[in-house]
Amino acid sequence: MSFVKVDHVSHSYFSPKSRVEALKDVQLEINQGEFVSFLGPSGCGKSTLLSIIAGLLKPTFGEVRVKGKNPMKTKNTIGYMLQQDYLFPWKTIRENTSLGASLLHLPSQETDIMVLALLEEMGLSKFIDAYPHELSGGMRQRASLVRTLVTNPTLLLLDEPFSALDFQTKLKMEDLVLSTLKSYDKTAILVTHDISEAIAMSDRIILFSKHPGKIHRVFEVPKELVAISPFEARNHSSYPAFFHLIWKELENLE
Ligand SMILES: Nc1ncnc2c1ncn2[C@@H]1O[C@H](COP(=O)(O)OP(=O)(O)OP(=O)(O)O)[C@@H](O)[C@H]1O
Secondary structure, eight states: OOSEEEEEEEEEEEOSSOEEEEEEEEEEEEOTTOEEEEEOSTTSSHHHHHHHHTTSSOOSEEEEEETTBOTTTSOOOEEEEESSOOOOTTSOHHHHHHHHHHHTTOOHHHHHHHHHHHHHHTTOGGGTTSOGGGSOHHHHHHHHHHHHHHTOOSEEEEESTTTTSOHHHHHHHHHHHHHHHHHTTOEEEEEOSOHHHHHHHOSEEEEEETTTTEEEEEEEOOHHHHTSOHHHHHTSTTHHHHHHHHHHHHHHHO
């Protein structure tokens, strides 16, 4: 059984005067532990599909299953990582990173142990009693990843989480996030406009076209690129040709 199953999903937005066909007959299966990227021109329905998978939006047609269940009707915890970190400025890093777990009523002792371990892993243990404004953008993103992982999410949805970071921090975050997710065997979907990021992080890249939004092409990332870190992947000899292939395809869709 696939971990995420998107079965003939179509979605339209209606207004009194118009109808926007955001997604048309999307079919997709994602396996446990897989890292998949959604890539495509602006308005091709990537965010709409992410909201449907998260159970926040009911598709006009078709259905989605996450671990065999309708995401709107189950308590699958979905972890989000977004462009903004949404840390509360008046709470310390310890309080911020424990928050999701306490809202889900997870046992506080186990949460404390996991928060400490993950903050250590993210190089943030010295900042446990600091407030978000005392941290850099990359550090705040790492703290928000800890807050997400502490809830032990079934599935992680990453919606352009690195786009506000400077280039060097972004590359470091890609390495850290991917190695952390792989070590916890997490399944993740990344929405991005950045071809290099999609190649560096994913097992598979789903390229969408727009009007209506549908899957245009699926790229398996070459094995030799999947086996190494995102930073190393960008410097591998297979990288330029694969980048070029996707670039050409995307250029025709814009
Ligand atoms: N709430 C809404 N009401 C009406 N139309 C919407 C709504 N949300 C999205 N759309 C339309 O649906 C289409 C798909 O939008 P969506 O945001 O899913 O695309 P996207 O690929 O995530 O875009 P971007 O890369 O710019 O974030 C677009 O044409 C958009 O204008």
